[in-house]
Amino acid sequence: MKDTAVSSPVVEAKGLGLTFETNDGPVHALKDVNLTVEKGDFVSFIGPSGCGKTTFLRAIAALEHPTEGTLTVNGMDPDAARRARAYGYVFQAAGLYPWRTIAGNIRLPLEIMGFSKAEQVSRVEKVLALVDLEGFGKKFPWQLSGGMQQRASIARALAFDADILLMDEPFGALDEIVRDRLNEEVLKLWARTEKTIGFVTHSIPEAVYLSTKIVVMSPRPGRITDVIESPLPKERPLDIRDSKEFIEIAHRVREGLRAGHGDEV
Amino acid sequence: MRSLFPVLAVLAAIVALWYGAAVRMNSQWTYDQAARAGVEVSLGAVVADTLSQERPVLPAPHQVAKGLWDGLFGQKVTSKRSLVYHGWVTLSATLLGFAIGTVMGIALAVGIVHNRAMDMSVMPWAIASQTIPILAIAPMIIVVMNSLGLQGLVPKAIISAYLSFFPVVVGMVKGLRSPDAMQLDLLKTYNAQPREVLTKLRLPASMPYLFASLKVGVAASLVGAIVGELPTGAVAGLGARLLSGSYYGQTVQIWAALFAAAIVAAGLVMIIGVIERAMLKRMGLVR
Numbered sequence: 001m002k003d004t005a006v007s008s009p010v011v012e013a014k015g016l017g018l019t020f021e022t023n024d025g026p027v028h029a030l031k032d033v034n035l036t037v038e039k040g041d042f043v044s045f046i047g048p049s050g051c052g053k054t055t056f057l058r059a060i061a062a063l064e065h066p067t068e069g070t071l072t073v074n075g076m077d078p079d080a081a082r083r084a085r086a087y088g089y090v091f092q093a094a095g096l097y098p099w100r101t102i103a104g105n106i107r108l109p110l111e112i113m114g115f116s117k118a119e120q121v122s123r124v125e126k127v128l129a130l131v132d133l134e135g136f137g138k139k140f141p142w143q144l145s146g147g148m149q150q151r152a153s154i155a156r157a158l159a160f161d162a163d164i165l166l167m168d169e170p171f172g173a174l175d176e177i178v179r180d181r182l183n184e185e186v187l188k189l190w191a192r193t194e195k196t197i198g199f200v201t202h203s204i205p206e207a208v209y210l211s212t213k214i215v216v217m218s219p220r221p222g223r224i225t226d227v228i229e230s231p232l233p234k235e236r237p238l239d240i241r242d243s244k245e246f247i248e249i250a251h252r253v254r255e256g257l258r259a260g261h262g263d264e265v
Numbered sequence: 266m267r268s269l270f271p272v273l274a275v276l277a278a279i280v281a282l283w284y285g286a287a288v289r290m291n292s293q294w295t296y297d298q299a300a301r302a303g304v305e306v307s308l309g310a311v312v313a314d315t316l317s318q319e320r321p322v323l324p325a326p327h328q329v330a331k332g333l334w335d336g337l338f339g340q341k342v343t344s345k346r347s348l349v350y351h352g353w354v355t356l357s358a359t360l361l362g363f364a365i366g367t368v369m370g371i372a373l374a375v376g377i378v379h380n381r382a383m384d385m386s387v388m389p390w391a392i393a394s395q396t397i398p399i400l401a402i403a404p405m406i407i408v409v410m411n412s413l414g415l416q417g418l419v420p421k422a423i424i425s426a427y428l429s430f431f432p433v434v435v436g437m438v439k440g441l442r443s444p445d446a447m448q449l450d451l452l453k454t455y456n457a458q459p460r461e462v463l464t465k466l467r468l469p470a471s472m473p474y475l476f477a478s479l480k481v482g483v484a485a486s487l488v489g490a491i492v493g494e495l496p497t498g499a500v501a502g503l504g505a506r507l508l509s510g511s512y513y514g515q516t517v518q519i520w521a522a523l524f525a526a527a528i529v530a531a532g533l534v535m536i537i538g539v540i541e542r543a544m545l546k547r548m549g550l551v552r
Contacts, residue, residue, distance in 0.1 A: 063450055082456055089454040091447050099469045099548035108465065109455045140549035160455075 008075050010164060010196045011037035011060055017068030018055055018222075028221030029055040030066070035215060035224060039163075042190055042197045044207035045215045046253060047260065052222020053200045053215075057166050060198060061089050074163070085113060087164035088157030092172050094149035096141040096156075103128070103137030106156045113160055127155040130189060147178040151185070158193070166198045171206070180238060183209055187236055204257075208232075208249045209241055216253055218260020226256035283326050290322040291315035324517045332521035345501075348525045354502040355490050356529055358418050362425020363486040367479065369426060370433025377434070378441040378467065379459065388438075395431050399424065399489065404496040421502075425489030429482035436478025440471025472548065476541040483533045491526060503529075 016033040019026045030052040037043050045053035058064040059071060062078035073081035081087070088109075096105045103124050110120045128134055131151040141149055150170055157165060167186075171179045183206060190197055201207050207214050208230070216226040231245055240246055288311075295314045299306045306314075316325040324332070336348030343350060373391070376383045403424050410420040444466050452462050494504025503526050510519035 061454055063453060082454065085456060087454070089451065091451065093447060095447050095451060097448075097466070097469065099472075099550055101549065112452070112455045112457045112461050112465070142549075 009036045009072075010039050010041070010074060011035070011198070012072045013056075013069065014071075015069035016056075016059070016066050016071055018052070018059060018064060018066045019068075029064075030059070031221035031223050033069070033222075033224055035227070037196060037198070037213070039196055040194055041213050042199065042211050043213045043215060044199045044201055044211040045217060046201055046204065046207040047217030047222075047257065048202070048219055050219040050222070051217040051260070052219070053217050054168055055222060056217075057168055057198055057200050060164075061087060061166055085160060086162055087166050088160065088162045090150075090154050090157045090165070090167040090170045092169045094141070094146070094153040096149055096152060098141055100141075101137060102133065102139050102141065102144070102152050105141070105152060106137075106159050109156060109160050115160075123159050123161075127158045130158060130192070131155045132185065145178075147174055147182060150174065150182065154186075154189075158189075162195075164196045164198065168200045169202065170199075172202070179203075179206070184238060186210065191234065204250050204253050205241060208246055208253060209236065209238075214249070214253055216256035216260065218257070225260040226252070228252055228256075280326050283323075284316070287321065287323045287325040288312055288315045291318055294318065294322070320514045321516055324520050328517050329520040329524060332517040333524050336521050336525065348503075348506070348521065351501060351503050351506045351522070352525050352529055355487070355494065355504065355526070358421035358490040358493065358502070359425055359483075359486045359529075359533070361418065361422035362427075362489055363429050363483050365422060366426035366429030366482060366486060367433050370430040370478070370482070371437055371475075373430070373434050374437030374441055375463065377438050379463075388434075391431060391434050394427070399428060399492050400495075402427075403492050407493070407496060421490050421493035424493035425486045428485040428489035432478045432481040432485065433475070436474045436481075437471055440474030441467040443474065444470045469548065472544065473550065476537065476544070479537050479541075480534050483537060484530050487526060487530050487533065 013033050013035045016030055016035075017028070018030040019028050033052075033056065045056060047053050055064055059066050060073055060078060062073075062082040071078055074084070074086050076084065076086070096102070097108070100108065106124045106127060107120050110123060115123065124137060128137055131154055133148065133151055133155065136144065136148070136152075141152070144152065154165075154167075154170065157167075171182050174182065186197075186199075187210060199207075199210060212230050212234075214226075214228040214230060215224055216228065217223065218225045228249060230249060232240065232249070292311055292315050295306065295311050295318075315321065316328070321328070333348070336346070340347040342353075373383075373387055377387055378384070406424055406427075407420045410416070410423065441463075448466060448470075449462070452466060457465070491502070491504040491507070494502040495508055503522050506522040506525075507519055510516070510522060
């Protein structure tokens with residue numbers, strides 16, 4: 001744990017529970033989740049499908065509403081944080097509007113948030129450079145590869161400069177080679193922008209490579225089984241994945257996932 | 266060239282069938298005439314006669330073509346016998362009705378998508394409205410509008426709008442609902458207001474659906490305008506031309522008016538197609 005005395009946590013969940021009422025009875029998507037995310041953390045949520053990792057991320061974004069416990073974002077109610085535009089959200093699919101150019105897509109949140117025209121132009125330029133897409137602003141989404149589209153969607157989430165970046169399996173649909181490159185770029189981005197990142201994944205190497213904090217979750221009911229503070233340095237070349245520490249953490253994550261599955265059988 | 270051949274082949278087959286049917290259907294009259302005059306007619310004479318009767322049961326293609334040509338180019342366009350004149354009368358009602366129907370259809374669709382009460386209440390009525398035969402309701406619209414002091418163009422346009430709003434409503438409801446949950450969530454994360462969701466996401470996403478609906482709607486508009494001309498005993502318009510043709514047994518005139526209507530409909534659909542392509546190209550939706 002970092003020194004929490006000075007700055008208040010970015011995300012704080014206490015006894016958080018979320019139950020969906022379905023026709024087949026209640027589904028406990030989250031149960032008794034306690035977690036604190038500090039400013040500048042890179043937190044990964046990992047677990048099998050149905051473990052509530054996406055639900056938890058959506059609850060932080062106020063796209064879902066918890067039924068028990070408390071959740072604060074930047075010390076506020078998540079809804080208030082959403083209205084204060086506290087975070088940018090990257091979805092599993094790039095979800096660019098096909099009728100807008102790349103620049104037009106990145107401009108979308110800026111238009112809605114009422115930035116001036118000049119400000120829009122300069123911000124679009126800035127984030128395009130940040131995700132290495134200079135010169136692609138005038139292209140339409142279909143003219144870009146899947147990886148480039150996802151980079152554009154990250155740029156869109158960065159455009160209004162929220163402190164928190166929430167990413168829900170952003171590279172889940174991409175092949176491993178593209179994924180490795182984008183992971184590297186996300187790390188660089190994180191180092192440059194000093195944002196707090198919440199990252200949902202089901203890939204152990206991805207979680208270990210990226211995170212300062214790995215939250216291992218298990219299903220039915222969705223809960224946290226382990227929180228691992230990564231001892232890896234902030235500077236991480238790709239070949240750190242062959243180091244002893246890396247393998248040890250990956251092992252612990254795997255153990256945590258297995259334990260979570262164990263008491264289900 | 267390769268695509269032209271099948272089109273021409275089908276066209277030739279239709280024309281051949283048409284000639285055969287014309288000879289067969291019109292021959293009765295020829296035989297009756299001959300019997301009354303007490304003469305025998307050869308087969309060749311029968312065929313020649315059936316293709317050149319004044320009031321045939323089924324006019325031959327060349328007779329219709331001549332009637333159409335005379336109607337379009339054989340008179341001054343202001344003449345009461347000009348198909349251009351009658352076509353314009355019908356077209357103006359069609360365009361006004363189409364505009365009303367489109368605006369109404371889009372407005373209803375926006376309401377249906379945004380308001381649950383409207384969603385549950387309007388759609389059944391819209392569907393019910395289309396199950397009523399337009400021929401039955403058209404005279405009543407004319408009578409009611411007449412009592413309000415409206416004659417001529419507007420009542421016809423209302424009937425035309427009545428037919429054309431429906432495909433627009435159906436298409437636009439589908440189009441406005443086409444954005445998926447993720448795209449809606451995305452706007453929610455920006456704290457976008459419903460108006461912005463409509464203008465930035467739902468309306469652009471519905472454009473392809475809108476144009477498909479407009480093509481159906483504009484053809485329905487033309488039908489509505491023509492039907493609107495029938496029960497009034499209108500003196501102008503393609504509908505009036507059809508009606509007077511049937512009063513006086515002028516089958517060639519009826520068929521010429523029908524083809525004129527078909528040409529107008531095809532032209533309107535083509536114009537919408539051109540606008541569609543230009544619009545979707547600008548939106549980057551055409552690759």
